[in-house]
Amino acid sequence: MENRPAGPVRILTPVGMLGAGWDEATMERGLALGVDVITVDGGSTDSGPYYLGSGTAKTAAQAVARDLRSLLRAAARADVPLIIGSCGTSGTDSGVDWVAGMAAAIMAEEGLDLRVARIYSEQSPAELKEHLDAGRIHPLPPMGEIRAETLESCTHIVGMMGHEPIVEALQAGAQVVLAGRATDTAVAAAYPLMKGMPAGPSWHAAKIVECGGQCTTDPRAGGVHTTIDADGFTIEPLDPRNACTPYTVAAHMLYETVNPFEMREPAGTLDVREATYTAVDDRTVRVEGSRFHTAERHTIKLEGARVTGHETMSFSAVRDPLILRDIEGWADLLRTHLRRRVSQTLGLTDDDYAFDLRLYGHNAVLDDLEPETAPPREVGVMLLVNAPEQATATAVAKIANPLMLHMPTPEMHYLPSLAFASSPAEVERGPAYEFVLNHVVDSITPTGMFRIEHGDTRHGDIRHGDTRHGDHHDTNDHG
Template sequence: MHSQRVESVRILSPSGMLGAGWDHATIERGIALGADVISLDAGSTDSGPYYLGSATPKTTAKAVARDLRSLLTAASAAGIPVIIGSCGTSGTDSGVDWVAAIAAEVMAEEGLDLKVARIYSEQNATDLKEHLDAGRIHPLPPLGELRAETLESCTHIVGAMGHEPIVEALRAGAQVVLAGRATDTAVAAAYPLMKGMPAGPTWHAAKIVECGGQCTSNPRAGGVLATIDADGFTIEPLDPTVSCTPISVAAHMLYETANPFEMREPAGTLNVRDARYTAVDDRIVRVEGSTFHNADQYTIKLEGARITGYETMSFSAVRDPIVLADIDAWADLMRTMIRQRVGQTLGLADDEYAFDLRLYGHNAVLDDLEPESGPPREVGVMLLVNAPDQATATAVAKVANPLMLHLPTPEMAYLPSFAFASSPAEVERGAAYEFVLNHVVDCASPTSLFRTEMGEKTRA
């Protein structure tokens, strides 16, 4: 894979996530339009800490295989590389190996012979404690200073790589790069940066294409093609019936950013304050004026999750108009009664377990920010119990069972009946996790925290 400078680079981004699916015709159209590389994210922290904490993929293997078949057959025929980041949802080492094994099966079935690079991003707590002791780990808001015990408590820790390990793999001849945890933008920025494209337009284009068609008039219709050159970039949808507009493209800088004008990467900061968004026609948008400022210190963001306990869930539905007339008072009574019954029956103090009562249909989403008023028509009551072990969590939920089924208001002269969503009413959810790392580590080099292996990885 040569890295000589070229006049432009075209990035094909088929979707926001591997396993989400797309119409293969859009991939074919992107290839026909001259795509130089296919880049795709395969993970996120959006779905919570479970996937990192347990190293479990969010997607199913069949969906990943379907998408890989579309990508690998098209890329092989066109002779262009495929780059996939945050494999296995959270980017753990096992997640990279899982995607690599599926890719190996697809290539065997399709008769493809592609050189695969696996980049591992999982971090060792012992090594990180050395960085901590040396003062090289710093907190990001809202977290405070990191303690060594926090590192030790994590079941899995990953570092979000920048583009450099990916470039290194491409230069080593990789045709398929399967990376662990990476910034969404690094996956798309790596190839054009390697080819000498300017950093400002490249990082900005990478941000816009990270979610595929989300920057278009119909996000469900497929991905986009971004063409980066010396002065900026253009972006167009892969579906000919869909459009990009200056507003739809500019708006994506609002997505998952604390500042709509700046975005931090390991190597520095993208600044789009002076960016100009111009409609080339009714489908294509041109962007110029983006800049990138290198940081004095290269940093890698750490993500880590640990077990907080074990959960059991119960869910019932309330339709009784008397209860619903003051559902907040009824919920307060429910909380009081659960604590009393658990103490009487199980002998547990309040600090030996925890529970959350969520009223879906009444403020469960916005809570005190909910602008609507008046009693709801029906409410789903979710009880989520957390305890140090599964048996205790389920015991608490079982003690609450009669209350979730029949708790009356103080004014009621009868027992109301509510409806459980399932039988049995208690659903054991297993270990629950929480994110505990939102820190960066100062790095001696952009690749020092990551390990790359070449060749296929088959399933064990």
């Protein structure tokens, strides 16, 4: 007789990202449907390298605390585990401690006694250089081979964990797991995998629920409830006015994946080529036929960011029809005059600074792919200057100020007056960051690059500009 898992696993995912909020009525309905684990993703790389590089959260502390209070109450009431991944947006150690500190304060206020585990995912450059020297670090397209200097230049490096560290924390008795950087899917797949559910449905369901209501007809209406069993999974929205359809559920495999039929995780690859999507009723979908192929080599993806300089921004707006008739020509003229004036007044060469001029309302979003050719009605002109020192970036932006305010076209016999969005016009943005790692490490063990701590939580803060290297061991951004 076939050895089958003991029973289904029910997952409650109230929102796509911690801090985004939800109607408490949807949480109540999720609990009423029955739940074995509550899972929420806490972060992403979607908003760029700043949050990883600076160790700063994208979400407001008040918003995270509000959601966390609701989650802790629900987990205690249902007596089920709560799993949160990529704490503090980018999953830095300070991000885990930040959420853990909130959890400790909330549990003290609410009189809750839940065992908390913290999983740290930051990587030290020294240990990564050992992996590099041993030939265990490999680039993902379009990156090339990595150098030790690149590792040392990063302010923060995190490893993107799979489900294994989360399972280890749960098996050690954790009721609340606060994880550093993790694949979005690992957060939801860990518990059903631990309970013996098949890998195909577990990983596929986890992919579909990762963004909460994104797989529904109304993504703004809250999260979803998923039941995984030996043959597949069933999914429905928490809001009874919302619906999942075969189309909305299947379409989510297009989201943040290179191949809509495959998705790589540290342990292997989800394969949905043979998956079927069937409407159970007008708001519930049944999925069967998902497969998971275990990889010959378990890998951990690295994410790292470093400072590229300091930025100053200016933003003006153009509504003059003569300028807008050839906005590209006007922008090219501005670039030419700015370089000449910077050389004359500051003595800088092109290698000493950089700037980008973006024309919003014309082609700032699509650039050369913009299909519209008619003259725009108005254009916002955004200047971003990058230089090694903040003072230099601001000086360049100040030199650009009269050009962005009054520069005419060659055909104009007067000085136009354009409009700055702020006063002062120059906004200092501080350090600018870039992603420099898109590489994977061959795992010695699936949990070896991560450190799990149980017990008293730390009352940590995420500080602006925290650039300490981690001492501890996206999106489904795993290669």
